[in-house]
Amino acid sequence: MKKNEIMEKKKLSDGSYLFKIYNPEVAKNSYAGNFVIVIAKDGSERIPLTIMEYTDEWISIVIQPIGFSTKEICFLEEKDCFSGIMGPLGKKIENKKYGTILFVAGGIGIAPVIPQMMEFKKTDNKIILIHGARDGEHIILEKESKKYTDNYIICTDDGSMGKKGLVTNAMKELIESGEKIDHIVTIGPLIMMKFVSDLSKNYSIPTTASLNTIMLDGTGMCGSCRVEYDGEVKFACVDGPDMDAHKINFDVLLRRNARFKSLELVNGEKK
Amino acid sequence: MKERMKMREQNPLERKNNFEEVTLGYNEQEALHEASRCLECKTAPCKTGCPANVLIPEFIKEIKNKDFKKAHYILKLKNNLPAVCGRVCPQEVQCEAKCVLAKKGNAVAIGRLERFIADFGIKNNLSLDIESKSNSIKVAVIGSGPAGITCAADLAKEGFEVYLYEALHKAGGVMVYGIPEFRLPKSIVEHEINKIQELGVKLETNMVFGKNINLSDLKEKGFKAVFIGSGAGLPKFMNIQGEELNTCYSANEFLTRINLLKAYKFPEFKTPVIVGKKTVVVGGGNVAMDAARCALRLGADVTLIYRRTQKEMPARVEEVHHAMEEGIKFEFLNNPVRYEGDEKGFVKKVFVERMKLGEPDASGRRRPEKTGEIREFEADSVVVAIGNSPNPVIQQNLKDLKTTKWGTIEVDENNNTSIPGIFAGGDITTGAATVIEAIGAGKKAAMSIVNYIKNNK
Numbered sequence: 001m002k003k004n005e006i007m008e009k010k011k012l013s014d015g016s017y018l019f020k021i022y023n024p025e026v027a028k029n030s031y032a033g034n035f036v037i038v039i040a041k042d043g044s045e046r047i048p049l050t051i052m053e054y055t056d057e058w059i060s061i062v063i064q065p066i067g068f069s070t071k072e073i074c075f076l077e078e079k080d081c082f083s084g085i086m087g088p089l090g091k092k093i094e095n096k097k098y099g100t101i102l103f104v105a106g107g108i109g110i111a112p113v114i115p116q117m118m119e120f121k122k123t124d125n126k127i128i129l130i131h132g133a134r135d136g137e138h139i140i141l142e143k144e145s146k147k148y149t150d151n152y153i154i155c156t157d158d159g160s161m162g163k164k165g166l167v168t169n170a171m172k173e174l175i176e177s178g179e180k181i182d183h184i185v186t187i188g189p190l191i192m193m194k195f196v197s198d199l200s201k202n203y204s205i206p207t208t209a210s211l212n213t214i215m216l217d218g219t220g221m222c223g224s225c226r227v228e229y230d231g232e233v234k235f236a237c238v239d240g241p242d243m244d245a246h247k248i249n250f251d252v253l254l255r256r257n258a259r260f261k262s263l264e265l266v267n268g269e270k271k
Numbered sequence: 272m273k274e275r276m277k278m279r280e281q282n283p284l285e286r287k288n289n290f291e292e293v294t295l296g297y298n299e300q301e302a303l304h305e306a307s308r309c310l311e312c313k314t315a316p317c318k319t320g321c322p323a324n325v326l327i328p329e330f331i332k333e334i335k336n337k338d339f340k341k342a343h344y345i346l347k348l349k350n351n352l353p354a355v356c357g358r359v360c361p362q363e364v365q366c367e368a369k370c371v372l373a374k375k376g377n378a379v380a381i382g383r384l385e386r387f388i389a390d391f392g393i394k395n396n397l398s399l400d401i402e403s404k405s406n407s408i409k410v411a412v413i414g415s416g417p418a419g420i421t422c423a424a425d426l427a428k429e430g431f432e433v434y435l436y437e438a439l440h441k442a443g444g445v446m447v448y449g450i451p452e453f454r455l456p457k458s459i460v461e462h463e464i465n466k467i468q469e470l471g472v473k474l475e476t477n478m479v480f481g482k483n484i485n486l487s488d489l490k491e492k493g494f495k496a497v498f499i500g501s502g503a504g505l506p507k508f509m510n511i512q513g514e515e516l517n518t519c520y521s522a523n524e525f526l527t528r529i530n531l532l533k534a535y536k537f538p539e540f541k542t543p544v545i546v547g548k549k550t551v552v553v554g555g556g557n558v559a560m561d562a563a564r565c566a567l568r569l570g571a572d573v574t575l576i577y578r579r580t581q582k583e584m585p586a587r588v589e590e591v592h593h594a595m596e597e598g599i600k601f602e603f604l605n606n607p608v609r610y611e612g613d614e615k616g617f618v619k620k621v622f623v624e625r626m627k628l629g630e631p632d633a634s635g636r637r638r639p640e641k642t643g644e645i646r647e648f649e650a651d652s653v654v655v656a657i658g659n660s661p662n663p664v665i666q667q668n669l670k671d672l673k674t675t676k677w678g679t680i681e682v683d684e685n686n687n688t689s690i691p692g693i694f695a696g697g698d699i700t701t702g703a704a705t706v707i708e709a710i711g712a713g714k715k716a717a718m719s720i721v722n723y724i725k726n727n728k
Binding site for chain 1: 504514531615
């Protein structure tokens with residue numbers, strides 16, 4: 001097996017792909033919270049993606065083909081090799097017993113939630129998961145989700161699976177029902193994490209958000225991923241990606257994450 | 272006395288629209304003219320000005336003899352990156368400053384001769400035929416910038432089995448992500464790195480020390496020493512209002528997008544950069560000049576803002592001169608106080624405060640002082656080029672490694688760190704400096720590693 005070879009590629013029901021990639025050096029050093037920078041081909045963008053599974057030999061990542069570069073990755077097939085995989089980067093989660101941990105995942109954000117639930121389960125935490133998506137087809141990785149959770153709540157915008165409504169509604173309901181939540185971890189679209197964070201702040205529940213910012217090197221060199229954090233400048237790549245959600249200025253982040261939208265490529269060409 | 276030979280350059284009006292090399296190098300005739308100016312002083316003061324101890328009069332003598340191959344051999348004996356140094360070294364404050372002719376303001380153009388010979392070597396694909404007997408002793412070099420490359424090459428020449436680990440996907444460090452194509456063509460860096468691999472150095476990219484390669488792994492694999500040359504990486508910001516705006520870049524980000532990821536060839540290369548119609552660059556060093564000249568080549572009208580006067584600028588005189596020729600506007604004695612953006616978060620205005628020079632500070636330069644007078648500039652993008660601080664990633668993962676209060680790795684005069692067997696050099700120990708100083712440190716560290724291994728057998 002060659003370094004960065006795709007061992008397995010699986011299409012998930014929401015149209016995203018799960019890649020199993022051979023790279024022992026990255027894999028054996030990986031842990032929940034870590035991400036890799038992925039380079040599809042020579043000349044491709046450097047794309048940060050959170051690691052889902054890790055063994056001694058391979059890692060897996062889940063990626064949704066949205067923009068040119070993510071599509072370019074999704075065109076790779078089994079036996080192809082990525083031009084580069086760099087990592088594991090970012091801080092690993094601090095695994096300890098909080099008591100009850102609520103995970104709030106949005107869409108494909110469930111992928112990086114899986115390893116965190118797995119690790120936090122090992123330290124005897126009670127794991128509750130709220131997974132929200134557009135519709136039932138966008139609820140992916142159900143088997144894995146069931147495996148690590150004590151309570152697994154699904155909600156969809158159209159009600160085609162689980163409860164109808166937003167994750168924040170389900171969250172509110174859960175907290176109001178008297179469930180004592182000691183810690184919240186939220187991973188998903190920025191706008192969702194912002195609302196989860198706003199809500200959890202009202203209940204004074206410590207919350208971690210995992211930031212998927214625009215990055216280049218992933219090692220603190222460029223500052224592209226910088227976030228306003230408690231009035232200070234922090235780098236998501238080295239200070240995160242998991243950070244205290246209540247200290248993050250999500251509005252700035254939303255703007256910064258959209259800063260190259262005008263240059264999005266269509267089939268590799270300028271619009 | 273013959274005049275110092277000028278170097279031909281691309282016309283400023285033309286070159287400001289392309290990323291091709293600005294200076295064109297000497298041809299044979301020009302090189303011969305310039306070499307003939309060398310007095311071959313016995314004391315060779317020029318050599319004392321070179322951190323890499325290049326045998327300067329010796330290689331120039333061979334140019335006079337028209338034995339360029341021999342000149343190349345002599346040059347490469349001491350410097351593994353002559354084509355790079357010949358282009359980016361500040362010779363005017365190093366070797367050329369020590370030249371006896373410099374007293375008359377007319378030093379031998381050592382750097383240009385170095386470039387001539389190095390380019391001759393590249394054109395003719397010359398290799399350094401050094402018979403090195405492999406000793407099978409493994410040494411790891413972290414970082415493939417000028418310090419790491421030099422250390423790796425010198426150790427390979429001594430017969431060591433050298434593994435050169437680079438965190439990014441391309442080797443070369445600041446020479447590929449920082450210095451732009453028009454000052455240092457990437458094909459040249461690539462050539463020099465290929466030559467180092469020919470010496471037996473094994474290069475591995477996408478390897479981050481402390482992440483996918485650790486000290487314990489290296490020890491397990493039988494490595495006897497490690498050299499850390501990871502560079503100065505962390506960009507500094509001024510912590511003023513508006514630095515979070517979409518088109519406010521650190522110089523590192525801006526230059527990495529353009530140079531390493533080739534955003535100037537977007538969409539052929541897929542990484543974008545937005546400069547807009549007007550760019551403001553903040554800073555007075557070489558990096559600021561590079562950023563300003565890149566923005567210009569991407570079509571922006573560029574204003575450079577520096578808080579002191581031209582005299583205090585740390586950038587090379589030649590770079591400032593080139594930048595001015597190309598039409599970059601300089602606003603001296605000004606310092607940004609805040610940036611204003613539009614509703615989508617893109618830079619719209621830059622507010623600067625006029626400064627005046629006060630008493631000299633610790634650096635010996637007169638300290639800029641506030642005057643309270645604020646002006647505004649229109650701008651679509653801002654590049655903050657006020658320096659870097661050392662990247663703390665390695666130190667965080669090696670708890671026993673002593674660091675200074677500035678965050679640099681502490682080393683003694685032989686580049687030993689606080690951990691036996693681990694050496695360091697270049698910007699990670701000195702803070703941001705020059706390519707040639709990093710080369711000097713890489714050389715010294717290589718010698719220290721040789722001695723260390725000899726004594727620990």
